[in-house]
Amino acid sequence: MTITAREIHLTRRPAGRPGPEHFRLVDTPLPPPGPGQVLVRNRYLAMRAVMRTLMTGTGLPLPSYRPGEVMWGPAIGEVVAGGGPGTPPPGTLVAHRHGWRDHVLAGASEFGELPDGPDSLAPLVHLAQADTAYVGLVEAAGLREGDTVFVSGAAGPVGVMAGQIARLKGAGRVVGSAGSPAKAAWLVGTLGFDAAFDRHDGPIADRLREAAPGGVDVCFDNVGG
Numbered sequence: 065m066t067i068t069a070r071e072i073h074l075t076r077r078p079a080g081r082p083g084p085e086h087f088r089l090v091d092t093p094l095p096p097p098g099p100g101q102v103l104v105r106n107r108y109l110a111m112r113a114v115m116r117t118l119m120t121g122t123g124l125p126l127p128s129y130r131p132g133e134v135m136w137g138p139a140i141g142e143v144v145a146g147g148g149p150g151t152p153p154p155g156t157l158v159a160h161r162h163g164w165r166d167h168v169l170a171g172a173s174e175f176g177e178l179p180d181g182p183d184s185l186a187p188l189v190h191l192a193q194a195d196t197a198y199v200g201l202v203e204a205a206g207l208r209e210g211d212t213v214f215v216s217g218a219a220g221p222v223g224v225m226a227g228q229i230a231r232l233k234g235a236g237r238v239v240g241s242a243g244s245p246a247k248a249a250w251l252v253g254t255l256g257f258d259a260a261f262d263r264h265d266g267p268i269a270d271r272l273r274e275a276a277p278g279g280v281d282v283c284f285d286n287v288g289g
Contacts, residue, residue: 100172212236219250
């Protein structure tokens with residue numbers, strides 16, 4: 065039985081703010097799974113700030129989006145049908161990077177099986193940007209136990225991960241900046257930052273002296289300066 069997948073394609077690279085004219089909904093027929101293949105129906109698709117940069121085709125060591133092709137990215141889906149032995153059974157939750165489409169057909173090795181717990185939203189943690197935060201803190205910055213960590217743009221998808229990972233890795237003090245007093249209060253009250261401030265509330269250097277009087281060992285920057 066052939067299934068028609070709906071895919072989001074980039075039509076052309078935006079020079080400024082992307083609009084509806086830069087995207088197209090495309091119907092693509094998919095055949096039944098062949099040997100070693102699985103058909104997956106997507107449940108959740110990631111939308112990340114980096115996707116805007118990928119539309120331009122420059123500036124990142126990642127495959128850029130190309131006009132006329134589906135926009136790739138992290139997704140969580142459910143296996144609908146498999147192509148024989150060695151493929152996950154229908155109903156299995158899987159993670160993949162085939163992106164913005166409602167169905168995808170590919171080799172079973174391109175999907176990672178996920179546990180299906182009692183919380184229906186639990187799979188969404190696999191779309192969080194914890195990998196970016198972890199590599200930046202641990203591999204690039206060499207975070208050490210007891211370090212004071214400052215996270216700029218701390219209320220964003222990477223920043224919230226960076227602050228919590230820093231705490232779990234033994235940081236002595238975690239400080240964040242955000243774009244509003246409410247976000248700063250959320251960082252401290254909900255996410256466990258030691259201190260946070262609104263970036264509009266005076267010079268950053270002054271706010272940092274107040275929030276981290278002993279200085280900063282690791283700066284995790286999310287705003288490009």
